[in-house]
Amino acid sequence: MRLVWGPAYELGILVIDQQHKRIVDYINDLDRLVGQPGAQLGVARVLYDLVDYTESHFSFEEALMERAGYDKLDDHHSQHRKFIFHIESLLRRHEEGVDVAESLLRVLEKWLFHHILEEDRAYTQQVRDFVDGIGRERLGGWVNENLRKHFRMM
Numbered sequence: 001m002r003l004v005w006g007p008a009y010e011l012g013i014l015v016i017d018q019q020h021k022r023i024v025d026y027i028n029d030l031d032r033l034v035g036q037p038g039a040q041l042g043v044a045r046v047l048y049d050l051v052d053y054t055e056s057h058f059s060f061e062e063a064l065m066e067r068a069g070y071d072k073l074d075d076h077h078s079q080h081r082k083f084i085f086h087i088e089s090l091l092r093r094h095e096e097g098v099d100v101a102e103s104l105l106r107v108l109e110k111w112l113f114h115h116i117l118e119e120d121r122a123y124t125q126q127v128r129d130f131v132d133g134i135g136r137e138r139l140g141g142w143v144n145e146n147l148r149k150h151f152r153m154m
């Protein structure tokens, strides 16, 4: 296994940490696939999953930031758009027959170490203050409602 999810990757916001964990799963999936014959099907699955997952996760995360009154939401939103654009361009290259497994692996690791551990960490305090202040019951209601709204599969 290339990476093992652990406290070092956590922001301390449970619902977000659970979503971020999937990036580590994708990194490990790709690590197994790189250089393997017939890996293209597996790479395609990761790519299509990623497009769906990132759209859902980003809109959920942005809704949470907005609800918490995070002041750098616009900036953060454009980082998310850039990442989606990047994934979609890799998907197009994959569909043209290019082996993108290694490039995708590098993009995801950079995203984990740069975006999740630095740019996401910047909103953590404000979101945690909101989470601590709203009360367990209302928070649960907000989370459930927004998981349903932003994640098609849930």
Ligand SMILES: [Fe+2]
Binding pocket: 061, 076, 080, 115, 119, 120
């Ligand atoms: Fe983010």
